[in-house]
Amino acid sequence: MFWYVKMELVLVSGYHNGAKALSSLYLSTSIMNTIVAISLFLLPVFCLLARRIRSSKRVPPGSLGFPVIGQSLGLLRAMKANTAEKWLDERVQKYGPISKLSLFGKPTVFIYGQAANKFLFTSDGSxxxxxxxxxxxxxxGDRCLLEMNDEDHKRVRDTLVSFLKPDSLKRYVGKMDEEVRIHLETYWKDEQIIKVLPLMKTLTFDIICSLLFGLERGARRDQMLHPTRTSSSLLSIRGENKQELMSENEIIHNVMLIMVAGYATSSILITFMVRLLAKNPNIHAAVLEEQEEIAQNKSPGESLTWEDLGNMKYTWRVAMETMRMFPPIFGGFRQTVKDIEYGGYLIPKGWQIFxxxxxxxxxxxxxxxxxxFDPARFENTASLPPYNFVPFGGGARICPGYEFAKVETLVTIHYLVTHITWKLCCTDDFFSRDPTPVPTQGLPIQIIPRKPL
Ligand code: HEM
Incomplete structure (x- = not known):
C-alpha cells in the first residue's frame, strides 16, 4: 500500500514542476517498481512466517520431551504403579485442561472432560x-476396525455387528449358559483358593470361540491363536448375493480385534465385580436376592433365557458402578486429519489426540x-448428563460388543452368586494398569461352595 501512495504524490508534483520533475518521476517509478517486485516476493514468505508464529503460539502448553520417548515411559510407569490419575492430574495442574506431550513417538494433545468426550465421539473422518x-x-493388523475410517469402517463394522445384535444374542444365551456352567464345574469347585482374573480370561475366551467363531471345546480352539489357519464362521460371511463382504485380511485382522477387545475387557469387568462384591456384603446380598428369585423359577439344569436377563436390573447396575470406578478401557487415541481448533488452541494436522x-x-x-461403591447411582440412567458415563465409548465407534458383554457378565454373576460364596485372599488392595486394570496376583480368592450346579 505504501509504495502506491508515494507514487501518486510524485505524479502530482511532476504535473506542476515540469521536466525536472518528470525525470524524477521516472526515477521514483523505477524504485517503486523494484519495491513492488520485492514486496510481491516477500509477502507470501511473510504471511507464512506470520502464520507459523501465530500457530505455534496457539498450540497447547506443555513439552514434547525427549525425541521419540517423550512422556511415554512416564505414563507407562504411572499406569503400572496405579498412579496414572495422579500423573494426569499433575499435568492438569501444571498446564491446564489441554496440554501437549509426546506419546509413543508422536506429538500428542491430552484432553478430557464431558466436552472432550463429545468432541471425540461426534467428530467425523474429515x-x-x-x-x-x-x-x-x-x-x-492394519485392516482391523480400529485402523479403518469412513466408508471402509462402516462396511466392515456393519458386517461384524450383525453377529453381536440382540437378535443373534438371544440365540446365544443358552450356549453362554452352558459354557459358564462347564467352566464353573471345572475350575470353581471344593474349598480351594483360585485366581479370578486368569480364570475369567479363560471363560471369556472360550465364550467368544464357541459363540462367535463356532469353535467348540478342544484342540481346535487353539487354532484361534494362529489366525491364518482360522476356519471361523466369520470366514463364511457373504452378502445377500453371495458376494464377499470383507477381504481375507479384513477377516483375519478383525478376528484378532474381537478376540482381544472381547475377552480382555469383559474378564476385567467380571473380576472387579467379584472383588467389589466381596468388599461390599450388603450389595452382594442384594445381588444374591435378585438372582435367587430368578433361580427359584427354574427346574434343575434349565438354562437362563433372554427374559431372565431382563430381570437382572440390579446386577447390571452393580456392573455399571464397577465400570465407573474401574473402567476396563480408560481412554483412546485419534489423529487429526487437518489443523483443527479445540478449546482455543490449535492442534496441527497429523497430531495424536489422547x-x-x-x-x-x-x-x-x-x-x-x-x-x-454405590450402584443406586444408575437407578435412573436417563438423568445422567450425556457424555459423562462412557465405559463403552460413544458415537460411530461405540463398542459393538456392549450387549454381548452384558449377557456374559450377567450369566456368569448369576451362577457365581447362587452357587458359591468367596472371600478375598490378597495381601493388599493393589491393582496396576496394563493398560486394563489388573489386580495383584490376578485376585486370589477362597471359594466356599453354596449348592451344586
Ligand atoms: C466390559 C466389556 C467391554 C468394554 C468396557 C468395552 C469398551 C470398548 C470401548 C470403550 C470401545 C471404543 C474404543 C474407542 O473409541 O477408541 C470399544 C470398541 C470395540 N469393542 Fe468393546 N468393550 C467391551 C467388550 C467387547 C466385546 C465383548 C466385544 C466383542 C465381542 C468388543 C468389541 C469391540 C470392537 C470390535 C470395538 C471397535 C469398534 C470400532 O472401532 O468401530 N468389545 N470397546
Whole structure:
C-alpha cells in the first residue's frame, strides 16, 4: 500500500514542476517498481512466517520431551504403579485442561472432560481418524476396525455387528449358559483358593470361540491363536448375493480385534465385580436376592433365557458402578486429519489426540461421593448428563460388543452368586494398569461352595 501512495504524490508534483520533475518521476517509478517486485516476493514468505508464529503460539502448553520417548515411559510407569490419575492430574495442574506431550513417538494433545468426550465421539473422518499406536497396529493388523475410517469402517463394522445384535444374542444365551456352567464345574469347585482374573480370561475366551467363531471345546480352539489357519464362521460371511463382504485380511485382522477387545475387557469387568462384591456384603446380598428369585423359577439344569436377563436390573447396575470406578478401557487415541481448533488452541494436522474418556467417571461435580461403591447411582440412567458415563465409548465407534458383554457378565454373576460364596485372599488392595486394570496376583480368592450346579 505504501509504495502506491508515494507514487501518486510524485505524479502530482511532476504535473506542476515540469521536466525536472518528470525525470524524477521516472526515477521514483523505477524504485517503486523494484519495491513492488520485492514486496510481491516477500509477502507470501511473510504471511507464512506470520502464520507459523501465530500457530505455534496457539498450540497447547506443555513439552514434547525427549525425541521419540517423550512422556511415554512416564505414563507407562504411572499406569503400572496405579498412579496414572495422579500423573494426569499433575499435568492438569501444571498446564491446564489441554496440554501437549509426546506419546509413543508422536506429538500428542491430552484432553478430557464431558466436552472432550463429545468432541471425540461426534467428530467425523474429515476431522479425526482412528489410528492406534504402532505397537497395537502391529499386533492387530492394519485392516482391523480400529485402523479403518469412513466408508471402509462402516462396511466392515456393519458386517461384524450383525453377529453381536440382540437378535443373534438371544440365540446365544443358552450356549453362554452352558459354557459358564462347564467352566464353573471345572475350575470353581471344593474349598480351594483360585485366581479370578486368569480364570475369567479363560471363560471369556472360550465364550467368544464357541459363540462367535463356532469353535467348540478342544484342540481346535487353539487354532484361534494362529489366525491364518482360522476356519471361523466369520470366514463364511457373504452378502445377500453371495458376494464377499470383507477381504481375507479384513477377516483375519478383525478376528484378532474381537478376540482381544472381547475377552480382555469383559474378564476385567467380571473380576472387579467379584472383588467389589466381596468388599461390599450388603450389595452382594442384594445381588444374591435378585438372582435367587430368578433361580427359584427354574427346574434343575434349565438354562437362563433372554427374559431372565431382563430381570437382572440390579446386577447390571452393580456392573455399571464397577465400570465407573474401574473402567476396563480408560481412554483412546485419534489423529487429526487437518489443523483443527479445540478449546482455543490449535492442534496441527497429523497430531495424536489422547482422550481419557473415563476421567469424567471420577469427577465429583458429576458423581457425588466418588469413592463410594454405590450402584443406586444408575437407578435412573436417563438423568445422567450425556457424555459423562462412557465405559463403552460413544458415537460411530461405540463398542459393538456392549450387549454381548452384558449377557456374559450377567450369566456368569448369576451362577457365581447362587452357587458359591468367596472371600478375598490378597495381601493388599493393589491393582496396576496394563493398560486394563489388573489386580495383584490376578485376585486370589477362597471359594466356599453354596449348592451344586
Ligand atoms: C466390559 C466389556 C467391554 C468394554 C468396557 C468395552 C469398551 C470398548 C470401548 C470403550 C470401545 C471404543 C474404543 C474407542 O473409541 O477408541 C470399544 C470398541 C470395540 N469393542 Fe468393546 N468393550 C467391551 C467388550 C467387547 C466385546 C465383548 C466385544 C466383542 C465381542 C468388543 C468389541 C469391540 C470392537 C470390535 C470395538 C471397535 C469398534 C470400532 O472401532 O468401530 N468389545 N470397546
Amino acid at each position: 476431522v479425526l481418524t482412528s489410528k492406534q499406536p504402532q505397537s497395537l497396529k502391529m499386533i492387530l 482422550l481419557v474418556t473415563a476421567k469424567t467417571h471420577m469427577d465429583s461435580s458429576i458423581f457425588q461421593e466418588l469413592e463410594k
